[in-house]
Amino acid sequence: xxxxxxxxxxxxxxxxxAVGAYNRLVRLRSDVVKAFSALDSVLAVQPALIQATLPAxxxxxxxxxxxxxxxxxxxxxxxxxxxxxxxxxxxxLDPEAISALCAAQSVLDDVWQIPxxxxxxxxxxxxxxxxxxxxxxxxxxxxLREAFDASVFAYNTAVGxxxxxxxxxxxxxxxxxxxxxxxxxxNGE
Numbered sequence: 001x002x003x004x005x006x007x008x009x010x011x012x013x014x015x016x017x018a019v020g021a022y023n024r025l026v027r028l029r030s031d032v033v034k035a036f037s038a039l040d041s042v043l044a045v046q047p048a049l050i051q052a053t054l055p056a057x058x059x060x061x062x063x064x065x066x067x068x069x070x071x072x073x074x075x076x077x078x079x080x081x082x083x084x085x086x087x088x089x090x091x092x093l094d095p096e097a098i099s100a101l102c103a104a105q106s107v108l109d110d111v112w113q114i115p116x117x118x119x120x121x122x123x124x125x126x127x128x129x130x131x132x133x134x135x136x137x138x139x140x141x142x143x144l145r146e147a148f149d150a151s152v153f154a155y156n157t158a159v160g161x162x163x164x165x166x167x168x169x170x171x172x173x174x175x176x177x178x179x180x181x182x183x184x185x186x187n188g189e
Contacts, residue, residue, distance in 0.1 A: 021164045025173050028155040029093065032176055035151040036092035039144040039179075043085055045137055046108070050078035053130045070111070074130075077111040080104050093155075095177030102179055109138075145179050152176045 054075055084104035088097040112131055156175045159168045168174075 018167055021167050022171060025155075025158055025164070025168060025171070028151070028158050029173065031151040032148070032155050033092055035144070035148040036088070039141060039148050040085070040089055042137060042141045042144055046134060047078045047082035047085070049130065049133060049137070050074060073111045074108075077104070077108040081108045093174070093176040095175065098177035098179060149178050152178050 054071060081101075081104040084097075084101045088094075088101040091097045112134055158164060159173050159175055
């Protein structure tokens with residue numbers, strides 16, 4: 001075999017490997033987007049459910065009295081969550097967008113878990129019903145969160161493996177953000 005033929009063969013092997021590595025990264029990135037899309041279909045129900053359940057007496061621009069304070073907090077947290085979800089929906093591979101979504105989910109969880117004082121809100125039963133529905137949605141989303149995190153982990157692993165990481169940098173593939181469990185008990189810690 002002549003040296004020039006050996007170089008051509010080596011170049012062909014590197015080219016085919018690079019095309020294969022690129023296709024793998026594109027497939028894994030697509031898996032992350034698909035996993036987020038499935039998760040998004042469940043997460044998008046939360047802000048819509050909150051808005052549909054808000055009492056009609058809640059003024060949009062005025063701070064409510066003590067009996068409606070929790071509804072006001074829930075409305076604000078729901079709006080923040082909806083904006084964070086829209087941002088993450090447009091950039092599901094962006095770690096900052098996913099982190100902001102997790103923070104908004106945490107704020108929303110904190111707000112709707114505040115117990116209502118008996119007799120303080122005439123619509124406390126409505127709040128309790130909303131809590132139950134949101135808890136069911138969180139249960140539905142748990143498996144989808146795990147699937148999203150698994151696809152992100154596979155993608156991040158591929159982006160970080162040598163020598164594919166060199167090509168990932170050239171082609172602009174960057175690690176994606178994981179959705180962290182909200183409670184340490186969920187992670188078995």
